[in-house]
Amino acid sequence: MFDFNVSLSANADSSQIYDTIIIGGGPAGLSAGLYAARYKLKTLMIEKAAITGGQLTSTEWVENYPGFPEPVLGKKLAKDMEDQARFFGLEIINEDVSKVNLDGEIKEIITSLNTWKARTVLIATGSSPKTLDVPGEKEFSGRGVSYCATCDGPFYPDKTVAVVGGGNSALEESLFIAKYASKIYIIHRRDSFRADPIVIDRVKAESKIELITDTIVKEIAFDASIRKLILHNKKSAQDSSLDVDGVFVFIGANPNTALFKGQLDMQDGYIVTDREHQTSVKGVWAAGDVQVKSLRQVATAVGDGALAAYKIHKYLDS
């Protein structure tokens, strides 16, 4: 009934110059770390969270990562990726990067504790959930407004919740929340869902879930006694209110690129790379959700990470 996760920060040495520093420990960073360690590059991963694995750690089941005919738990896949990379020598430390200096032969990665130095840098900082930006959202974040189903789903046993969004995350997380809640409304601004058809079928088969389409959330009108959402139907142009105990927001993600603004070419906030993941600055690569790309999945992230590590290896060799 219980599981026990072991994920601890290494004690790395900031006086040495690393061959490569990987910023971010999601699937892209971990696969790059695995490859880089096997190329015998002196590799350091800097992950701000105590638990490595990025968004995988807050995903319940992963069904579309090849090699797992039975669905695999996101946290298990993350842990296995971490263990595999560590086995080959990847060092992972938990520090929060506050500044980077990417120009020059030696790159500097600055945290509140250390200045780390490396010949090359791989940025794999991923993305963070987008917010709705409607009244009430900020005030009630963590008090009824959530962006993480595995974290906060347990707060809603036999309760009514709304899930906002129409992609795979929104629908899959709704199925997770259905383990706790008695009623789930999925509110989506369009009339069709962009989630994978197999996920849509499963949501439609779950009797606890009701779909509300062509509708946006105008306001999260929560107070001490009443909790409701003010909805706006785009087709009928009518407003309505919906009583809920909580709301989960899964409407996509924003890239975690604030650290790199002004130092790298970007497009809509995402880092621009060539086909081999090289950024606009020599010696700096980017992989995974943080870069400009068309499909953001575990399967594509690991490919990005592997290729970036290979190119870093070639670059250091020459």
Added chain:
Amino acid sequence: MPILDEKVIAEVKKALEHMKNPVTLKLFTQSFECGYCKETHQLLEELITTNDLLKLEVHQFESDKEAVERLGIDKIPAIAILGEKDYGIRFYGIPAGYEFSSLLSAILMVSTGLHKLSDEGKKFLDSLNKPVHLQVFVTPTCPYCPQAVILAHQMAYYSDKVKADMVEVSEFPHLTQKYSVQGVPRTTINEDWYQEGAAPEHMIIEKIKEAL
């Protein structure tokens, strides 16, 4: 049947290889009306087999009044992590799932003296002249929670003024209600202040300043 499987035991052994000084885990438990007391006890029994520097002391919550009072234990299961002294590091509820990493981090910190507080953070903690009680509410499936727990425990380790608890929400619904917690991690500061999410050190410090 063991609660920790062989793979986890091997990982724990490896992680705790870096221990330097002895660490005492004080468990407060009772045989009735306690959600996960039995499981927490079993977990710690198995955990201490991984390293000779670990010691477990079991206290009965209902009868061992002196220890309960001295360590300020007010609910069970409770684990206090002691080294040379009591730093005010507590776990209320079973440290399962991702919180197992928080438990190992606390043990390592107390054993090695190594923490990750910044110079500014230490300076602020040195300047504290009032007590600070941090309660970090968590669920075992929350991957962002250990970051908040580890930070709070580091502050408790460093400063005699700070006490820091991990609180597992499902085992203490009255506290969840009292502080109207509906999302984790949530760090409450003394009674009336809180910080949402796995916030960086400087943000928690700003909140503590507001709370004092």
